[in-house]
Amino acid sequence: MGKITILPETTKNPITLIGSRAGYCWGADVSDDAKNYKRGLDCITSDHGRTLEYVNVELVLEGYSARVIREWYTHIGGAPTRLQASTRYIDYGDFEYVTPPSVAKDPKAEEIYKKAMSAISEAGKALEELGVPREDSAMLLPLGMTTKIVDRRNLRNLVDMSRQRMCTRAYWEYRQLFGDICKALSEYSEEWAEIIADRMKPKCEVLGYCPEKRSCGRKPKAQ
Ligand SMILES: Cc1cc2nc3c(=O)[nH]c(=O)nc-3n(C[C@H](O)[C@H](O)[C@H](O)COP(=O)(O)OP(=O)(O)OC[C@H]3O[C@@H](n4cnc5c(N)ncnc54)[C@H](O)[C@@H]3O)c2cc1C
Incomplete structure (x- = not known):
């Protein structure tokens, strides 16, 4: 079982922040957070993806396998960054590992x-x-050994990640890791709970069909 730590640099009120940033461009009153929140929701539901990039997410992921972190590293949209536990300076004499x-x-x-x-x-x-x-x-050292990373990315990247990694075809540990992140962020603030419930979904839920070659059958295949 891995552990997610949400660092304080993670935006606490993502919807309000999005509305505030968009408000500057619309000549709106950005001092009113109720209006910012409403504007932020409009941006999100209208799929104005660029506005999601102002929302910062900084996490420590630990206790997950080096293998799933290798897959985590493929999500490069928006130039995320991360540090990973060293295999030069840390003693892995009795390393911990994930058992499938x-x-x-x-x-x-x-x-x-x-x-x-x-x-x-x-x-x-x-x-x-x-x-x-x-x-x-x-x-x-095997790919099944556990590792630790400090990761920074934006909300747009995470929403995009949900399309691939909440898919039944994704590796089981990644689906679990993604679920753990959604749970931790949902508990971070009410606005996060709203975003997670509304925005995080596999690609078939958005497309209305499954584009995967081998489908799980949840949605009809693409014609
Ligand atoms: C079932 C499954 C099996 C997989 N198997 C493998 C495998 O065998 N080997 C493997 O290596 N990977 C594999 N992957 C990972 C997959 O190929 C992608 O690397 C991963 O999903 C991240 O890419 P992305 O486009 O989803 O996300 P990101 O790289 O974060 O990109 C998000 C979006 O940003 C934009 N973007 C990102 N980079 C650019 C760019 N350079 N130029 C223009 N636009 C950009 C695009 O619109 C893109 O859709 C697998 C994934 C799944 C779900």
Whole structure:
């Protein structure tokens, strides 16, 4: 189970902020937050995507696999940035790792999985004892090991991410990670709860059909 920490730089009232930024361009009264909120909602429901880019989201993601973070890194729209835990300076002698449900439910499979992880851990320690530097023994570390990142992106990027990663075809851990982020943001403020409920949805919900080659059947396939 991973952990999401929302950093204080994350915009607290995203809808009001969007309305305020748009208000400057419309010659409106931006000192009135009730009006800003209303204008912000208009921008969002009208799909004026650029206005979503003023909303900052800064998160610490930890306890998720290096593999799912590798997929996280493919969402580059809006030039997000991040730092990742070092594999040179941190001691991963007894690294933690994610066990997929398909493995955890089968005791035999789980035993094989645990043994493989333990063998990697022991090999890493043995290499270090022989004087191999950590940056080189770290080559053995598996994609299933957990990692930590500090991530910054904007709301538009996250809404776009929901289209791909709330899709049933997405990797199960990513769907879980995305659900954890939505839950954490929903608890951050009422405006976030509103945005998450209204905007975060898989692409089939927006398109009305499924564009994936192998569909889950939730929506009809594209003609
Ligand atoms: C089921 C599934 C299987 C996948 N399999 C693989 C795989 O095997 N290998 C793999 O590498 N990836 C895979 N991916 C990841 C996928 O290919 C994309 O990399 C990922 O979804 C991020 O790209 P994006 O366009 O959704 O988001 P972003 O890169 O964040 O882009 C968002 C939007 O911004 C705009 N944009 C972004 N960059 C540019 C640009 N340079 N120029 C112009 N416009 C831009 C576009 O409008 C784009 O739609 C998979 C994803 C899914 C859901």
